[in-house]
Amino acid sequence: MEAFVTHTGTAVPLRRSNVDTDQIIPAEYLKRITRHGFEDALFASWRNDPEFVLNLPQYQGVSVLVAGSDFGTGSSREHAVWALQDFGFKVVLSSRFADIFRGNSGKGGLLAAQVSQEDIEHIWGIIENSPQVPVTIDLDAKTVSAGDFMCEFEVDDYVRWRLLHGLDDIGLTMQHQAAIDSFESVRPSFKPSVR
């Protein structure tokens, strides 16, 4: 995984709460068996509307998504993270993320940064008035800045450490094979096996 330290890019306001993963990527697109190539699937249904914010000329080339609360609810599909990344997003800001979505983001290197709803609304105001203002996310300092505005964000310390160093979870766990062997050696015999 690529390390994430800071990112600067333009941002798009998504003034909706409860953006579920069915909206981020409809089920139809989950039939693909690849890990890339989902950029056409991102918000596929909403993008049919020419007025949808991602279709507006001032928000082309964005890499920061500023969303309402409870972003990424519903299905566990990691394709939602892949679609956001394939489209070009590096960071999603929201006042609350669904657990599974946030976990999936951390695995794939998409930063899900939690910001208060008050700060979200402030950032919405800034990027609606000045869509070209660069927004900088500093993972080391845990800050978001847009123009003169700056606020802090929250992210799990362990996820932050892994992202900063670009570390792969499976590789880390593989270092603990002996502990897994030892745990397995004392599992009760009544635990079921599928065989």
Place this chain on the structure above:
Amino acid sequence: MAIQSAPADQAKLHTPLTMAEKVWSDHIVRQGDGEPDLLYIDLHLIHEVTSPQAFDGLRAAGRPVRRPDLTVATEDHNIPTIDVDKPIADPVSRIQVETLRKNCAEFDVQLYPLGDIEQGIVHVVGPQMGLTQPGMTIVCGDSHTSTHGAFGALAFGIGTSEVEHVLATQTLPLKPFKTMAINVDGELPAGVTAKDIILAVIAKIGTGGGQGYVLEYRGSAIQSLSMEGRMTICNMSIEAGARAGMVAPDQTTFDYIKGRPHAPQGQDWDEAVAYWESLTTDSGAQFDAEVHIDAATLSPYVTWGTNPGQGLPLSSFVPDPADASSGEERAAIEQALAYMDLTPGTPLRDIRVDTVFLGSCTNGRIEDLRAAATVLRGKHIAPGVRLLVVPGSTRVRLQAESEGLDQIFLDAGAEWRGAGCSMCLAMNPDKLAPGERSASTSNRNFEGRQGPGGRTHLVSPEVAAATAVTGTLSAPADLGVAS
């Protein structure tokens, strides 16, 4: 209190623990300062949609599946529910299903494919085979894995990267969840079901209310439920934002498991039951949050909006955005009503539907089919309404047929289908047309969930059956049927 990070044995001796904390501490492989706990996974369920990229990852790294004997796969999300003996018509779906078959063969994973008697929705199959047992950790690349918590297991959905992690290591690094008690006490009024309880819970705490928590459903109304009812409730924990929901195992649980193909036998059974009985939340254990619901106040619930928290008693009216408590909520109501094409103040009972879907991992079990058949017996669905009955597994289908339920559905004008996820998420050909409206026993009323432009009202099997008969959202009582 949060799930203990202290060493398991010490915690057990000194601190009263919740059930979730006990199961968690019994699965800790390793703890390190500032690191998540490494948790052992007892059972990993696989299906075609969220696994192909995980198997690709194993192949790229040259890693085997660590415990094929704790891994089981079934085909459910993508498969057709008619013409199941023919090749899958949609080439993209077919490739995905064939990919699962190839991966399972290559990595020695047990698969129950379309056509096998054990095939079905992954969350129906696990309990049915006796693989789901109290005190286990169970994961699947599917958010409705919370279903298995009905047995007192800690069960939750994971993403594809985590699927690969579990395949490779049989563990997951996880930060402890917080715990929330959902106390549902009192007697459920006649005609009120497990589905109504969970829709009421989600309406009360919201789609994000359970975020970061394991929910433990407690109280006399929960204890009185069958395993099917408990599964319906735990299934939709994720709709309240919680990754997992649990119900304490009791005699109802043990009776359900006993004699199933993978249930413990002989001395193992006795040891298992003794362990399962020890899992109940200790008296004096502290939950991080508690919610109380008086079962006697509940009535049949339906959703009116585009998330599962937007639900109300069937006797109420479409809400008015003007009554919202915040700007964000007002916008959410306005967006939902625009999508659902509903007018504030309309009685929910006046909402006309085109399709009724009975099935899914929420309500596709034998008891659900029996409940709906009881309402439909001797009746016919309303003109212009389509009723799709999709059993949760092939065994549920066969059981229903042996009881003559299929004939009741067919006589009522329903379509009787093969097992799968079907119109719950419309990955297969079972979809709503744009603008069509459904009453659905599934779990999500998101925009387009049951087909692009489709509109979904979540309901219980009983309400689904009554709605199919009248053509508008209805309860069995509206037909003069006691459910």
